[in-house]
Every structure is written in structure tokens, then in C-alpha cells.
Amino acid sequence: MVNSGATKPARLQRHDEPARVNSHAVASFDRRSGATGMTTVRLLARQVWRRCTRAFWGIDRALGGLEQPTRTQQFAARRPVAVGVGTAAPAAALLGVANLDKVDTVGDVMLLLGGGSAFGLLFGLTALGERARQRRLQRLGIWEPPVRG
Structure with missing residues (x-):
């Protein structure tokens, strides 16, 4: 191929010549992370978090997570604290009744x-997970929550 002279050929770098790199620009921007100053540990933590999130949603899909939520699931997603307290109190009472003859000290009560x-x-964290699932269904356009009036 003949060079017409309109464009100059790129200068080939010799192997014994050091590469010309703006070290300041490389230090301030990491191409792998896409952000400035991202440490390797934070980058690794972000990758692990993304993998765990993908695995969670994959398991959710396998268990039927793309179906529309029932009324009970909608209630739990709207009120995760109420669900947590509503299950903690009866569970503590049930543990207390089951061990009524063995509860002698303050430590036993604290254990209950x-x-x-x-x-x-x-149960509260499960309700929060249901809330996240419903937000995802909404974001994907699979489900719209009912209008509360």
C-alpha cells in the first residue's frame, strides 16, 4: 500500500523505548472501576455485591418471583416493621409458655x-425482601401496585 502523504503513518514504538504515559491521568482514573480513586478492595466488594444480587434475583426467578404478589405479600411489603413486631411478640410468648417452669432468672427472660x-x-427482613421484589416487578413493568384512595 502506498502512502499518498495526506496522512502520516503512526510512529512505531521500539521495544527498548519506554512508553509515554501520562502517569497523573492514569493514577486519577481507573478504567476497570470507571471512577476516580476506587481502591481494589472497594472494586472487589462491588463485584461480589453484584454477583450476590444477580444470584438472589436468579433464585427468586426460579421460585416464581416474576408472578404478581398476593394481598398478603402486598401487606407485608408495605409494613415490614409491623410484620416483624407482630411475629416477635407471639414467638416470645410461645417460647415463654413452653418454658414456663424453667424460667427462673433474668437471663432466662432475656433469652426468651x-x-x-x-x-x-x-420475618421483618423477609418482608423487606418482598418490598424489593415488588419494586423490581414495578421497574420491569410486570406489575403495578393498586391505587390506594
């Missing part, structure tokens, strides 16, 4: 309250 609170926390 802790068990009920853990149960309520589990």
Missing part, C-alpha cells in the same frame, strides 16, 4: 426475648 426478637427480625 432474644429468641422472639430474632424470629421477628427474620
